[in-house]
Amino acid sequence: MTTITGVDLPPGSPGGSVELLRDLYLGPDRPIPADVFMLAPPDSAPDAPAPDAPAPDAPGSDAPGSDRPALLAVPGKQVDGAGFWTYVEALAAAIRERFPAAGYGVVHLQHLAFGATPALLRAFPRHPHLALVHGTDLLFAADHPTQAEVLKEAVAAARAIVVPTTAMATLLRRLAPADSSRIAHIPWGIPDHLLSEPPVRHRRAGEDLRLLYAGRLTAEKAGSGLFEAVAGLDGVTLSVAAPPAEYRRLDEESGLAGVRYLGWLSRPDLWRAFAEHDLLIVPSTRLEAFGLVAVEAQACGLPVLYQPVPGLLEVLGDSAIPVDLTAGPQAIAETVAWLRKDPAALDDIRAAGYRNAARFPLSRTAKELQALSEQIQG
Template identity: 65%
Template structure:
């Protein structure tokens, strides 16, 4: 039973939903058998060719579709959806697929797939960006409501995402299923060896997008300048440059946008990951991957992320309680035993979320619904 899925982003684009797509459908071992599409061209694809930007991981490559006119709002959005739907019908035969996986509740690929293959069962996977965009943009709110109405099943990675979804749309709870996201089993089995802490300084790391809801400005202003504390960032090139235009980042160590193995290695070279998100996180894959590598996590207790990490990480309000954030960081700097305890609890937490479980539950659901 083959699956059709895809995201209307250029190959090489950053983001957790793209990483999950690669892990589930494009990895060398192909946990889920699928035809996968992404978009050809675009700035993200050009950046993916740079050494400092994360390229697509090995394994099966997605089908690249050329569809002009992409936008996220207004009448032009629906024209783009119509064009993408037509290309999907031309490229993929309906009879070749038993089920369609919608990688978002919003954005262009989801309504295009619903229109191109209206008679197939549709399993929608919910990400944090879906709900954030639907809350902020009327066009995407319309897309979300249509998807919720038409999807055969809606998969949420955390209970918090189901709660947030209900605030945006009328949802039939019988169609909402909880399947946690997962991280590669190979990482859980054989994480990179950790570099020992030399005691000289506390090495903090931020890894991810630099969009406003990630709250990176807060850690820059709160943590830079604390004696004995250094901050590194692994982030997309263009986003880092834009941040540097607004803030003084001269004391930040910029690592680039790293390949997946290199990111895991960076986890082993630091003492704590900081996640200062100001709004909900669907799951927090980067946090769980960091924990698998023995890297403690400091995070704002936003919905989704707080649920996944529980008491295995330290909750810190970077935005509104700078004194507490400073106290937590300096406490870790001065207490190597606390870091060791967090490493142990983090590894135990990460072990709860193998990608094989995610893939197995999605395959079972797909087989149950497939035509």
């Protein structure tokens, strides 16, 4: 039977968990048949009720296996406090109205510490629940009492809990009671076609080393101090692909002189940007659930330099360059100087990255999730 899943974010929201949602359940190559919901942008109307939805192959369809999510117009989203539970009840009501409970065999819970998961638990209380743990879930649960409560509720209700790394399992057990028998280690994956047909790489035209940062600009991801240090190095150009509002805020707070801003790129454009640079910087300061951006970069032949935090260290290991970026700009300056003097080192790291990325095809992730879904329905 069909899966039901969703996140309480508008389409186009940045983040690896949203991209994984699209890869697994939406788009032309989706491997898991599912109905998916997201939040409608402010001031927009919700989609039509499910019984009136067009046939699966009709243009604009959001029937099972469609390439777009159903959009639910539910106001009042917040992170903490009594208003959060009011919002959850409204979202649960919208889900019940939009999706008939009899049509689904299993519920996939995403973002365990946010509104979509408790809403799904209330909308489909008798269905088997498969929980997929993403990094922001645990980070928010560690910092916010309401999110910790939601995480515990989700873990208690789920028949199986999927973590992409063992580091995630360790932190999960610290935050919510979860016996090992219900925890399954299934690594996230990247599109198979990216592994088989990566973009053509562009060689350097000059001597400068082309560095790239790609991702959110939250406190856990990067800071202006690092960007300024990298952009000020001799023989280096630094590009940043990040959400516009986050980049503007960081620039206004500290100034980002010498940084080339690329905008927030579409997935194909980001892959092409990977092929046009020499090194990706992943300076995460806290646990990463998996590191999809880093693995996608490796699939595109872009070597990765990273802060060896839990999750990333497990996924990347020695297929990338671990550097303690908290030690100050000297550490990255020495690494960049080494790579400029020894271009063959980049080729070696690139080859190791290709091999590492090949370990994580999306088809395997989907196959293992499907098998686990069938198991908990039995």
